[in-house]
Amino acid sequence: MADTTVGMSSDLVEAAGMPVGSGEIKPEYDPRLTNEDLAPLRKQTWGSYNIFAFWMSDVHSVGGYVTAGSLFALGLSSWQVLVSLLIGITIVYFFCNLVAKPSQLTGVPYPVICRTVFGVLGANVPAIIRGAIAVAWYGIQTYLASAALDVVVLKLFPALMPYADVDRYGFLGLPLLGWCTYALLWVLQAAVFWTGMETIRKFIDFCGPAVYVVMIxxxxxxxxxxxxxxxxLNLGEVSYTGLSAVPVMLGAIALVVSYFSGPMLNFGDFSRYGRSFRAVKRGNLLGLPV
Known part of the structure; x- marks a missing residue:
């Protein structure tokens, strides 16, 4: 019975995205509040490049491009959009460093750090909220990626065009081709996540630079x-100049910060792997403002 319990516990830890045994559970820890996923890490191995690659993968995504492109719809010029992006990302950089420090120093994830503010039981509330947001964001990102994949598939196989018609082969507002590409990307992403954080790190380390190469x-x-x-460079009609552009630029800055609010809030889940806070800050600097 004991062996079965240990096996089930290991499976749950692996499913949570951590290799078995990554957390060090000390005898004085309350077993009701601790598992190998929440306990402090035995080893913190991520360097500046790993954090840098994380931001490269996050920034240069379909969602990131849609957010940046939408700023032109506010009536801003290219330089105004650039300034708004730089200011917004600098704000994100500052707060990411604040969020990163406690998790990096202790080696514990975001839900555990929340206990210092919300209490042991109260920390379940922000943890559940961020989990629900993560589920929704997972669906949004997968949909955006599937829409891009649809374009590629139709370019290579024009005969599939009828299946991209939502009026002929549609369900819940998405055509058959869209459902197929969405399901494919959903499964592929889940396969990467299921194998654990080490696989995710290797995947990000490769994809971060690869995105830049493809973009260039x-x-x-x-x-x-x-x-x-x-x-x-102006993707829309420029409607604001001079001081009249300042309030609109402030709104654009807020949009940029809002876009990064998800990874910024949960950044402790990644910074806990940093070998030092200095390495995390350097990775943030290279991956965000720079």
Whole structure:
């Protein structure tokens, strides 16, 4: 019976995204409040590059591009959008360092740190709320990625175009092709998450630079196809100049901070792996403002 209980506990820990035995449970810990996922890590191995790659993967995503592109819809010019992005990301950098420090020093995740503010039982409330938000955001990101995959699939296989028609093969506002690509990406992401944080780290370490390479190649291709004369950095009509643009830029800054609020709030779940707070700060600096 004891062996069965240990086996089930190990499975739960692995399912939570941690390799078995990563947390060090001391005898004085209350067993009702501790498991190997919540206990302080035995080893903290992430360096600046790992944190840097994490932000590279997060910033350069479909959601990130949609958020940045939507700022032009506010009537701002390209330089106003750039300034808003830089200020917003600098604010995120500052707060990420604040969130990172307690988790990095103690090696525990966000839900445990919340106990110092909300109490042992009260910490369940923000933990559940952030879990619900994570589920919703997982669906949003997967949908955005599936929409991009739809474009690629239709480009390679034009015969599938009828299945992209929501009026002919639609269900709950999504065509059959959209459901297929959504399900595919949902499963692929879940497969990566299920294998644990170490696999996620390796995946991010590869994908972070890869995103930059693909972005540079695509930029060069678009410039080659369109020509320099067709490039316009203002994606929308510029409606505000001078001091009248300040309130709108403040709104844009707030939107940028809001976009990063998810990873910013949960950043302790990643900073706990940092080998030092200095390494985490350096990774944040390279991955955010720089």
């Amino acid at each position: 190649v695509l930029t060069g291709y678009l410039i080659y196809q369109a020509g320099w004369g067709a490039i316009n």
